[in-house]
Amino acid sequence: MLTAAIALSFAAPLTAEDNLAIPGVATAPMSAADLVTLPRLGAPAVNAGGTLAVYSVTVTDPQTLKRSPQHYLLDLTKPGAAPLALTLPLKASDLAFGADGALYFLSSEHTDTSAPARARVWRVTIDKNGTAGEPQLVTTATERDIAGFKLAPDGKAIAVWGEVPRDCPTFGCTDAKPAHLPGPGTGRLYEGDRGFVRHWDRWATPGLHNRIFVFPLAGGVAQGKGVPADGADPASGITADLPTMPFGGGEEIAFAPDAGALYFTARLSDGAEPLSTNLDIYVSDLSGAAPRNVTANNLATDTTPVVSPDGRYLAWLAMDRATYEADRLSVRLMDLKTGAVRNLTETVDLSFGSLAWEADGKSLIATAQKVLDTPAFRIDAATGKVTELNLVAGNEAHIANLVPLPGGGALFTRDSLGAPAELFVSEGMKQARPLTDVATTLMGSRASIVTRRFSFTGAHGDTVWGQITRLAGQTGPIPAILYIHGGPQGSFNDSWSNRWNPRVTASQGYAVISVDFHGSTGYGQAFTDAINKDWGGGPLEDLQKGLEAALGLDSQIDGSRACAMGASYGGYMVNWIAGNWPDRFRCIVQHDGIFDTRSMYYSTEELWFPRWDFGGSYEEAREIHEKWNPANHVAKWKTPMLVVTGQQDFRVPYSQGLMSFTALQERAIPSQLLVFPDENHWVLGAKNALQWHNTVFAWLDRWLKRDGEGASAK
Secondary structure: OOHHHHHHHOOOOOOOOOOOOOOOOOOOOOOHHHHHHOOEEOOOEEOOOOOEEEEEEEEEOOOOOOEEEEEEEEEOOOOOOOOEEEEOOOOOEEEEEOOOOOEEEEEOOOOOOOOOOOOEEEEEOEOOOOEEOOOEEOOOOOOOOOOEEEEOOOOOEEEEEEEEEOOOOOOOOOOOOOOOOOOOOOOOOOOOOOOOOEEOOEEOOOOEEEEEEEEEEEOOEEOOOOEEOOOOOOOOOOOEOOOOOOOOOHHHEEEOOOOOOEEEEEOEOOOOHHHOOOOEEEEEOOOOOOOEEOOOOOOOOEEEEEEOOOOOEEEEEEOOOOOOOOOOOEEEEEEOOOOOEEEOOOOOOOOEEEEEEOOOOOEEEEEEOEOOEEOEEEEEOOOOOEEEEOOOOOOOOEEEEEEEOOOOOEEEEEEOOOOOOEEEEEOOOOOOEEOOOOOHHHHHOOOOEEEEEEEEEOHHHOEEEEEEEEEOOOOOOEEEEEEEOOOOOOOOOOOOOOOOOHHHHHOOOOEEEEEEOOOOOOOOHHHHHOOOOOOOOHHHHHHHHHHHHHHHHOOOEEEEEEEEEEEOHHHHHHHHHHHHOOOOOOEEEEEOOOOOHHHHHHHOOOOHHHHHHHOOOOOOOHHHHHHOOHHHHHHHOOOOEEEEEEOOOOOOOOHHHHHHHHHHHHOOOOEEEEEEOOOOOOOOOHHHHHHHHHHHHHHHHHHOOOOOOOOOOO
């Protein structure tokens, strides 16, 4: 299907000189360049009739590493139909069908080359052959960059959002002077009661917020100056980022079917914001009046609103415990006529991550992690009955971007440890069939992997799960890598990742062992909660027992040649391992990990996180913070360590990495420090990602040489 169109973006096959020979493996293994240049499928969009879908594929030039989108149109009424390349007149993103059948998209380009450069919404007509008509500007009255948009189901309105000063009545005020720059110097001056000073990877601009404006549509063109969903009067409305920052998007916004109201997620931007997980669902009647909080009774997270097709019910995902960002997300349902609210999944120990109504309005479709998979579920709106849908029977892996279709089926993406996302369709919510070949054939040209799931008795006598990923056919002895996930409430589940990818690491000739220790998700809320105030206790025991269990299952893995790798909480854990399991590993890779819990508390931004996980602020829970503080065990450090950090990381500030590196230098432990000035908590740039992998793989090879040289492990 798509292979011919995008094959050139995949890195050239390796030669014998490019990679050490791996015993038992004849096909070229996957390289870091392969991972960086692999085509990436985006989320699909479907027209109102469920007959057409569009999707984008991000391709990366293997020479320049420049990324660009390619767009495709797919006829869902013709099984086996090949995707049609869709050439749009402007560089486009965020493709969506309108009720009028036209295709809407964001573009920073303009048909008028003299127009000011900024992101706007455009529309084009598309014929059955995928030919686009002349572009028409939709948002003529917006004076700032539009970050995203959402169309009303009936085509009568469009909601757009972007950064706009709170006191600006329109999507503009480009000449507003930032209040935090009083001059005459370059210093930024912040008040202590205004919320985040910095968040995730950027400094805050007081008074500037993500804001939603809703415009009526006529002939596909936005009319008037737009209505602010947060209220026209800042004094009576709310001040918040809509959608939430830094990761919120269209999933946090929902129109009523008749476009008469807009529901959205918000957390108030005030002095309590760095301490609060109290996201709420608000509704605007689109008159400019202050929005109404419909979930005010819940002080924990409420998010992802979806309105039933008949407009009678509002469903959303909600947590129960305030200030806990990893609490179970259950499905709530409000009768918009009576105001009555029910928890549909109160007795189901699953935490749902996405939510959508089926076309008939009788059921909701949701996804949730379950052990190492992420399947889809149907939730009956009347009874709350939850039924697991075997959309890819016996091999669900990771299902995402699920769109229910009018005929009762669904369009979705599926990925796994072995392969990145492809688009699938299911008729009647039965066994799905693939629609695309974005990367599957390309991946078939590389040495395949095998992944073995295993379980063992871990801390507290609980069952703990893990996975072993290695090259198929490889013969031992195979050096081992212990992969430790972040979160800590997360999982190395059966899914593809463009960062910390087990397949590309295994392709270097290693056996990648991952363990979902206490605190991981997908095993019930009690298991997730178990890491609370126990960061270095049960999780370390699970990792120790899990590594030994994996070695016992596969005699070809050489446990005497092992390295430990982790990022975020995983980076914390390898710092903890350096002082509390110091004789086990030949090397460590530590990425954005906490070194000192005290300085971390006073320098991170989302304070609700350490307060919950350690039982309070540093002063309130000093004993717990210090009990699990890696800095207290530096005297026992001896393992060579590569430290990686990003200077734009405000979640775990780069100074934590510098402290780790200083501790290593003081003790004359072999070490390296890799600093990315332009990256945050993640390494996202193509060139930076390639450098990250090359540096990490060189470090692993240095200590896990195939000839058995290198530091010894006890």
